[in-house]
Amino acid sequence: MDAVAENRRTVTTARGDNMSDAEFNIIDEKIGLFGGTLLLVGNVxxxxxxxxPAHLIADDGLGPEVAIAMLLVILPVTFSILSTLQIGGAMPAAGGSYVYGSRLISPFFGFLLPWIVVPSIWLGQLYLAFGFAEFMRFFxxxxxxxxxxxxxxxxxxFIVLNVLGIRIVTQVQIVLVSIIIGGMLLFIVPGSFHIDTxxxxxxxxxxxxxxFLAIVSLSIAMHGFNLATDLGEELEDPVKNIPRVLGLSAVISIGLMVLLVVVAVGVVPLEFYVENRDAGVAYAAFEFLPSAGAYLVAAAAVVxxxxxxxxLYTAYSRQLMRAARDEAIxxxxxxxxxxxxxxxxxxxxLAVPALIMVPPISQTTPVLMAAVLSITSMIGAVVSAVALWNLPKRFERRYEYSIYKLPKPFLKFVAVASATVSLVFLAGVSLSIGWVLAIIFGWIVLAYPAYRYRVRSLREKKDVDLRKRMKSLHDYEEERAESGSRAGRSEADETETDSDTDAETDATGTSPANED
Structure with a gap:
């Protein structure tokens, strides 16, 4: 009955209690394929x-293996994209990562994602602002x-900009991404002719x-691809455009990043970055570009x-918004x-606490900030891998009629490989910064009593069954996912589904044993 139970479409079942979708508003502004791709490229x-690269060499004593580390980042990113393509194509929803954890694993894992996301995004903003400041001081x-x-x-x-709306964000992004790509190509193309093997x-x-610290730090790019599913309802025709946006942005962004790092390591000796740690890539550009070209490379970094x-605010605010619709927060x-x-x-x-933390963070190193962000991404990748494994069983019709469909054997391979790669990288980085991993896992452990308190509190104060609510899609998400179903589905199949769903008590087909 799992295949039919998840097709229940009534508001009562989709909400799981007496709260209607009318109590919150659905975002009605839309962005297209081009705008969505640009948002992702800039985000990644x-x-x-x-x-x-310069900080890893100067601060952490790495050598040219930084270039190999950047190449290896392709592994977790590839599995992350495949997973996001499959789940996002089957279940498009704003705050996708939160939805997939709660609906495809258990409500606790949905609660866990915002629990991890909020402090990591505080740090993510500070990491980006630190890089901006370092390259601005190059001028x-x-x-x-x-x-x-x-x-x-x-x-x-940018806090103000994101409050003003997604269309303005997209319009600004078109200009900014053009500058980034131009600056990267300006470094990569002539620099490739000046590489010393x-x-x-x-x-x-x-x-x-x-x-492993280098791999994990550089794999911060994994954070960026979640934006495609986190936008969800704000993409035009999300069932079709999520795969397209992910594919286009992956080819453009990962290709440019790998080439930039490989060229940056090859054009100057390692000692150069020890002496020019801050804005190191921009200083390396002076070795083969005129001054104006080097400043354009620095400008691309600033952008x-x-x-x-x-x-950043666009993507992760949607996760929090979606969790709040369920009242997980x-x-x-x-x-x-x-x-x-x-x-x-x-x-x-997401923004205000990060602003308070600026003064002390401005005195630290970006490598540690990037490592913490990437560690949380890899923990999220393990959760996503389990969600992917569960998709054909928990939401069989969503899987069957998804516009992008991995064959089941390959789907299971991707799920296992994604979890394995992430766990191996986490084990490897523990050799260098095990204390950071200990703090993060300690924070995860604290999430469970907080989750139990939230469940009990809502039940006692508002007569809300949070676990039931977090196990099914909202009615408007059901409609959107259904609209992506293949046209060849027969009326008889739908009639059978409608009759069978009345007999089901669980919209996801999960057992009470899996609620926690």
Whole structure:
């Protein structure tokens, strides 16, 4: 009955209690394939390829294996994209990562994602703002301004921008991504003719732990691809456009990042980055470009901070908004701005604490910030792998009629491989920063009593069964997913489904034993 139970379409079942969808508003502004691709490209490229190689070499003693680490990042990113394509194509919803954890595994895993996301996104903003400030100080006009002041100067405008709405975010992104791609190509193309292969010698002398730290830090790009499913309802025809946006953005962004790092390591000896740690890639550009070209490369790095901050609030505020619709977190954060139709309260929850943390963070290293962000991404990848494995069983019709469908044997391979790669990388990075992993897992452990308290509190104060609510899609999400079903489905099949669903008590086909 699992295949038919999840097709229940009534508001009562989709909500799981007496709260109707009318108690929150659905975002009605839409962005197309082109705009969605640009949002993802800008979100993925970020500061990482510009900022981290020099710091990994100078601060952590790595060698040319930084280039190999960047190549290996393709592994978790590829599995992440395949997983997102399959689940997102079958169940398009705003705040997709939250929805998939709660609906495809258990309500607790849905609760866990915002629990991890909020502090990690505070850190993500600070990481991007740090990179922005470092490259801004590369320009003589700004080298006298304190790091903290420059960090505020980039964070505050983009908070305001995201409150104003998704269309403005997309329009700004078109200009910004064009600058990034131009600056990267300006470094990559002429730089490839100045590579000295001797600069790639002396691989793997810094130890296993440091190498895994490089992989994990550089794999921060995994954060970026979740944006496609987190936008969900804001994409035009999301069932079709989620796969297209992911595929196009992956080819563009990952290809450019890998090439940039490979060229950056090859054009100068390692000692160069020890002496020029801050804005190292921009200083390396002076070796084969005129001054104006080097400054354009630095400008592309600065814009990389713009584009990622521009979409960071967009993506993760939608996760919080969707969790608030279920009341996994307070319903207060689901409210949209009456004029701009943005989840402004969720945006402010992500933004304000990060602003308070700017002064102390401005004195630290970006490698540690990137590593923490990537660790949380890899934990999320393990959760997504389990969700992917469960998709054909829990939501069989969603899987069968998804516009993008992995064959079941390949789906299981992707799920196992994704979880395995992430766990191996987490084990490897523990050799270098095991204390960070301990803190993160300690925070995860604290999530369970918080979840149990939330379940009990809602039941006692509002007579709401949170676990039941978090196990089924809202009615408007059911309709959207159903609209992506293949046209060849027979009327008889639908009639059978309608009759069978009345006999079911669980919209996901899960047993009570799996509720927690």
């Amino acid at each position: 490229i970020a500061m990482t390829a510009f900022l981290l 003589p006009t700004f080298d006298w301004i304190p790091m903290w002041a420059l960090m505020y100067a980039v964070m505050i405008p 001797a600069n790639y010698s002396g691989m793997f002398q810094s130890g296993t732990g440091a190498f 990389g901070a713009f584009t990622s901050l521009n979409t 307070p319903l207060y954060f689901a409210k949209l701005h009456p004029e701009y139709q943005t989840p402004y309260r969720a945006i402010l929850l």
